[in-house]
Amino acid sequence: MIIQPKIRGFICTAAHPFGCDVAVQKQIDYALHQSLLSAIPKRVLVIGSSTGYGLASRIITAFSGKASTIGVCFEKAAENNRTASPGFYNTAAFEKKAHAQGLYAKTINGDAFSDVIKEETANLIKRDLGQIDLIIYSLASPRRVHPETLQIHQSVLKPIGQTFSGKTVDAFKGEVKSVQIPPAADEDVANTVAVMGGDDWKRWIHAFDKAGVLADGVKTIAFSYLGPRLTHAIYKNGTIGFAKADLHQAASDLRAELSAHHGDARIVVAKAVVTQASAAIPVVPLYIALLFKFMKEKGVHEGCIEQMYRLFHDYLASSHPLPLDVEGLIRIDDKEMAKDIQDNIEAAWPAITTDNLATMTDIEGYRNEFYHLFGFGFSEVDYNQDVDPVVNVPSMQELRI
Numbered sequence: 001m002i003i004q005p006k007i008r009g010f011i012c013t014a015a016h017p018f019g020c021d022v023a024v025q026k027q028i029d030y031a032l033h034q035s036l037l038s039a040i041p042k043r044v045l046v047i048g049s050s051t052g053y054g055l056a057s058r059i060i061t062a063f064s065g066k067a068s069t070i071g072v073c074f075e076k077a078a079e080n081n082r083t084a085s086p087g088f089y090n091t092a093a094f095e096k097k098a099h100a101q102g103l104y105a106k107t108i109n110g111d112a113f114s115d116v117i118k119e120e121t122a123n124l125i126k127r128d129l130g131q132i133d134l135i136i137y138s139l140a141s142p143r144r145v146h147p148e149t150l151q152i153h154q155s156v157l158k159p160i161g162q163t164f165s166g167k168t169v170d171a172f173k174g175e176v177k178s179v180q181i182p183p184a185a186d187e188d189v190a191n192t193v194a195v196m197g198g199d200d201w202k203r204w205i206h207a208f209d210k211a212g213v214l215a216d217g218v219k220t221i222a223f224s225y226l227g228p229r230l231t232h233a234i235y236k237n238g239t240i241g242f243a244k245a246d247l248h249q250a251a252s253d254l255r256a257e258l259s260a261h262h263g264d265a266r267i268v269v270a271k272a273v274v275t276q277a278s279a280a281i282p283v284v285p286l287y288i289a290l291l292f293k294f295m296k297e298k299g300v301h302e303g304c305i306e307q308m309y310r311l312f313h314d315y316l317a318s319s320h321p322l323p324l325d326v327e328g329l330i331r332i333d334d335k336e337m338a339k340d341i342q343d344n345i346e347a348a349w350p351a352i353t354t355d356n357l358a359t360m361t362d363i364e365g366y367r368n369e370f371y372h373l374f375g376f377g378f379s380e381v382d383y384n385q386d387v388d389p390v391v392n393v394p395s396m397q398e399l400r401i
Contacts, residue, residue, distance in 0.1 A: 002386055003083055005376045007172050010279040012374040014082075016383065017391050019375025020089035027056060027305040028097055031063035034309050040065025040317040041133035041219065045121065047072045047112050047204060050087030051373070052275040053223050054138030056304035058094065060312055061134070068104035068129055072112050072121055074141070078389035086374045092391045099395070104128070110399035112139055113200055115147045115207070120399060122211035131215035132208065134316070137201045137222040140277040144195040147203070153194035157281055158184035159238045166234070169286040169357065171279075171367050176354045179282045184239045196243035198222070198250020205254055205265075218263040219316065220254060222247055223270050226333065227287075228342050230349060234283050248329075267329050270307055271336040274369035285366060286352065287345070291336060292362035294344045300335045303369070307332055 006013045037060070044061045048054040049071030061067040075088035083089075091107050098105035106124065110117045125132050144153045158164075164181040184192075201222055208214050224244050227235050235241055247267065254265035272278065272288050279285055295301040302310070311332050315321045325331050335341070352360050371377035 001081065001389060002384060003389065004383060005371060005374060010285075011276065012370070012376075014374065015084060015086040015089055016375035016381065016387075017084070017089045017092070017389060018387060019372075019378050019381045019383075020086055021093040021375075022378045022380050023372055023375060024055075024059070024090055024093035025097065027059050028063050030305050031059050031309065034064055035313070037065040037312050037317040039319060040067055040312055042067045043125075043129045043131065043133045043215065044069045044136065045072070045125070045132050045134070046070070046136045046138060048138035048140060049073050049107065050075050050091050052138065052140065052273070052277070053270060053304050053308060054136065055087075055090055055094070056308040057136050057138065057311070059305065060308045062094075062098050062103050062105065063101070064309060065312065065317060066103065069098070070121065070124060070129070070132075071105070071107040072117060073107060073109055074111055075109055078391070083389045084391060088393075089375060089391060091396065092393045095393055095395050105395065107393065107396045108399060109396050111145070113141070113144045113147060117399060118204055118207040119211075120397070122208055122213050124397070125208075125213045126211070131213050131218075133215045133218060135204065135208070135218070135220040137204065137220065139200065140275065141195060144200070146194065153191040155192040155195040155243070156184060156188045156239055157234065158182065158188055159233050160184050160189065160242070164233050164238075164282075166283050167286065167352070168282045169289065169363065171285050171289070171363060171370065174354065174357055174363065176286065176352055176357055181234065181282060189239050189242050192239040193243045193246045196240065197246030198248075198253075199246075201247065202250050202254060205257070209257075209261075214258075214261050214263065216262055218258060218261050220258070220263070220265045221268050221316070221330070222251065224248065224267045224329075225272065226269055227272065228337065228345065230345065231283055231287055234281065240281075248327075252328075266324075268311060269329050269331050269333050271302060271333040273304055273307070274366060274373065276373060279370060286361070289357075289361035289363045289366040290345050290348060290352070291341070292365045293360075294341050295335065296362060296365070298341065300338075300341075302335065
């Protein structure tokens with residue numbers, strides 16, 4: 001079939017296998033051109049391994065650190081004239097390239113929130129690696145079925161306490177428009193915390209502790225975002241912010257629990273990047289388009305792979321890691337939050353309209369990054385070529401429950 005992008009709102013409903021392969025290879029090329037991270041943990045699990053920061057951290061640990069990696073994701077294979085999800089193609093590309101380098105890489109495809117996936121992952125670790133040295137928690141799901149109650153929780157993107165009024169962008173129509181979002185109900189907050197908070201992260205660590213697969217000195221990290229005042233009403237002070245606060249508390253709880261293993265648990269505050277999740281948040285795409293402009297002009301722009309290399313180089317694989325902030329957080333959003341960058345954004349924000357969007361922001365860069373998520377927009381790929389959307393991943397264990 002000939003595969004072209006199909007945009008509906010803030011999502012793309014098609015993905016290109018060759019394009020996703022190119023996207024993964026570009027990240028691998030970056031990793032291979034950096035200094036070898038010899039002190040990196042050598043047995044790594046990435047929960048949420050198929051896109052964004054999860055995929056980038058798996059690439060860095062494998063190709064910059066020569067680590068054995070296990071990934072957990074929830075992705076769809078191609079069927080009935082529909083392409084696979086981009087994460088499925090990403091995983092296929094990663095494992096093919098990792099195996100070609102002689103690296104251990106296996107993936108479990110299923111609902112990471114379930115007890116079954118946790119048990120099967122622990123069994124795989126026991127069988128192949130013995131124990132695990134680093135657990136990276138990078139889930140970005142809008143929905144969770146609680147493993148005990150079987151209640152379905154759906155996260156929402158809402159402010160708390162009052163209606164949010166602001167502006168956002170339709171990146172594909174090139175239109176700046178007003179948006180109003182009503183405040184969340186208590187149930188909305190509870191559901192969002194259930195999906196995006198720290199409960200599932202803690203359940204993974206508890207399951208592994210019970211299974212005996214936590215190595216001495218084990219570390220675990222989860223990703224968070226704080227952002228500037230411009231996005232606080234919808235992000236930090238909204239339902240997502242409440243969920244992130246719960247995630248931060250989970251890190252503190254896990255630090256205490258992992259002391260028995262001489263281990264550690266930390267939150268990594270990363271910069272804003274284009275992901276399927278961030279595209280869904282009102283205000284954020286317009287903010288990112290503006291952020292890209294000023295960071296590129298200053299020469300400090302970073303994507304997921306650059307951020308993850310810096311995370312490991314400066315913190316997780318360094319004999320002299322950079323200091324944590326006053327709250328004990330690992331801050332790799334420092335370049336985004338630099339005063340001159342944020343001052344420029346705040347000054348420009350009120351003046352952005354549909355008419356000047358293309359000149360005042362890097363909306364083109366935002367669009368390009370979005371298309372790249374799905375394997376589109378690469379000059380190396382002939383998108384008029386008839387391709388087979390079915391890709392096999394022999395080392396992927398499918399557990400669709």
